[in-house]
Amino acid sequence: MEDMSAKGRPLRLVRHTAREWDLAHFDSRVADYVAGELSEEENDHFEEVMLANPEWAEIVETEQMLREGIRSLAAAEPQLFSASVPGVRHAAAADMRAPKRHWISALAMAATVTFAALLLNARMQITDLKSALGSAQAPSANVEFLRLDEMRGPGEPQKLVHALPAKPSMIVLEIPAGPAPLAAYRLRLLHAGKIVWNLAPASANDEGFLMVSVPTAALVPGDYSAVLSAPDDSALPIASYAFTLARH
């Protein structure tokens, strides 16, 4: 059967099968429709279903708002989408873009402690000051840092051993990105042949380090490998760092 469209061109009128879809199926296709990822045929069918079920158009409308709104919100307030618990630094990709802030706040706290220590006790030894600085770097969130530098020397490479904190906290792994930095990396943390942490995309900071926060709840004492690769695993791993977490 043929009819004429608004502009006078022949228009094929097809008996539609819009009601074959139920709400659950429609809902599962909404995000792909708004993202423009449906095939042409599926896209056309989706639109017929939407026109036949006006109550469902609201779902698509909200998805359009979500897509449009989150872009601007995530750009303006990346911390809102972080994977962290309040007060603790985390491994979210958005947060990885501003690694310097961490050092600035840690240094500011360290400077405060140093200044206070000098005022209170001018005779404090350098070692005591170092101790004060160390504690200042982990103020309230109980964050510990573990730098996975390459250790060179004769014989087998020396494995780094770090004490696993007794209380729930975060360990920040500082991983050298290597001599030819990429725009983004994937980091996998392996323990006993299993992936215990998988992060991508992660980016290196200006000092050439990836800062990856891992909650200690996800870790047990034992041997670990931090394997650095391209985010899409398109090439062989870039580097691998072994370390041991010992019981506190």
Added chain:
Amino acid sequence: MPARAGKPAYANDRGSARSKDPASEAEIYARLLPGLQVLLRQRLGGSAAVHDLVQEALIVVLNHWRSGEIADSAQLVSFTRTTAVNMVANLRRSDRRRELLSCAARSNSDFESSPDPETIVAQEELRVALREAVGSMRNSRDRQLLALYYFEEQSKVEICAVLSMELRRFDKVLHRARARLRESIERNAQMGGRNAALKTFTTISDAD
């Protein structure tokens, strides 16, 4: 929201030339309007032409329905969609012509690309509602998922691999995020009257 929409009153209306029936036509208008708005917005983005095209398409559809060229409600949906798609194509063609003709003049008028005040207010209100909706999501992984999908534009498969998540769960998270955003917008609208975000996205017909 019902799992399946009810059968409209005009569904059994078949025949060649129909007499003018305001009740049936009002129902057709009301049922087609929401889907048509969303469809045209999807194809035209935030263009101001959406409102005009919705009305234009509905007039064409009602005229064809009245003349009996559309046999039944099944064809009505198909005809509406095709009419809307053809109108978008025609609009793009005429826009392209206009663009070519006024290319030199347009290059000197930067103000045309600036968003109007209503759009700025709508965007800000949407942001407020979104902040509330996202803030109410207790699972930080869900928030991260939203950022990776909408902001980082990663694929579903990739995100599921990174977050060690099943695709079904991914869809559930998006479903929940939509529900929360809707609630948040409606709550804000109740508190402060109809807000601009909702107005821009949902009530083109209110202006009539």
